[in-house]
Amino acid sequence: MKDSPGVVDLLGVLAYAELSAFARMAEDAATLAPSLGDRAALSELAAAEYSHFRLLRDRLAELGADPEQAMAPFAAALDAWHARTKPSDWLQALVKAYVGDAIALDFYREAARHLDPEIAKLVDEVLVDEGRSEFAVARVRALVEAEPPAGGRVALWARRLVGEALSQAQQVAAARPELARLLVERAGGEQADISRLFATLTEAHNKRMAAMGL
Template identity: 80%
Template sequence: MKESPGVVDLLGVLAYAELSAYARMTEDATTLAPSLGDRAGLSELAVTEYAHFRLLRDRLAELGADPEKAMSPFVAALDGWHAQTRPADWLQALVKTYVGDGIAHDFYREASRNLDPSIAGLVDEVLVDEGRSEFAVERVRAGIEADPTAGARLALWARRLVGEALSQAQQVALARPELAVLVAESVGEGEADISRLFAKLTEGHGKRMAAMGI
């Protein structure tokens, strides 16, 4: 069964995003976690990301697409995003996991909402929270309580993450016109439609910031 190029692109970018998240969380758990408990907790989240990658990889194969070819157009953009937003410490890593990934997930979820239910359902499944919010929020709040000056620094970091995430989304859309068309079909092509999308993304971002006490 063949699927439209836009759908293959969406699943491809998600597959590489999940694979990258697994690698990044594993590295952060090893190099930045301040305790063995924190290392174990983030490693557990990383394992979940890899399981999501496998679901996407397998669905791409079922659709008649080569998973590696489907992911390859997005390697440069996503690797660039991670290189430009490498966390300097544990709290920055948690904010990136929660805020940076969160706004990207909201965007992908919106892009899939008018697709075939089996595809939209898969996207929802791989973007499910799986304890990510609770893990990050508890530790960031504790970090700010221990050092109140960390709040302002993390707020600046979160704003940078959002700016880089939106820039990354533009690069991906420019590189893959079929994906851009799919997004336009899902959210609308008019200025008002795009404004509503960004308002929704901004609202979700604001809720995450508030949850962390930033």
């Protein structure tokens, strides 16, 4: 299975995405959460991200790949994404936790659907919601209802997140030909189909925004 084109790249980028999401959520919980309950809730989500990282790390090792080497090509791009989208307050942190990471991860989930069912199942397992939607949606709705002008500001923030996430995913795929090939094959190899793939990702983002009332 290690020899399947793109598998190690896909698991490597997802492993680093989960590891960096864990670190970012833990930091946001410690520095931005307005209450101990919020800190605990976001910390639980961070712990889930780390559990997902461990699953991916272990599968890479089972495939005979070095997990650190598999993650290394993606560290700079994902670190840059987090630096460009660092939330400045709790509301932004919630929106990023829900929609910011999700659209990039949707991108990789689509790539996995072309692979062996066991790999696709693993990817679906590590990208499971883990209660993130309920946690973020309820709090964002409450915050926006309490301060309506905040809705417009955070909607602009979310649009920036989706642009940055899609750009990051495209850059990663362009830099790793085998990973890019997974997406091309998944989309039928046609530019129009690839465009439809991105339209599907954007539609999923819009549904998440609507769920938050934005």
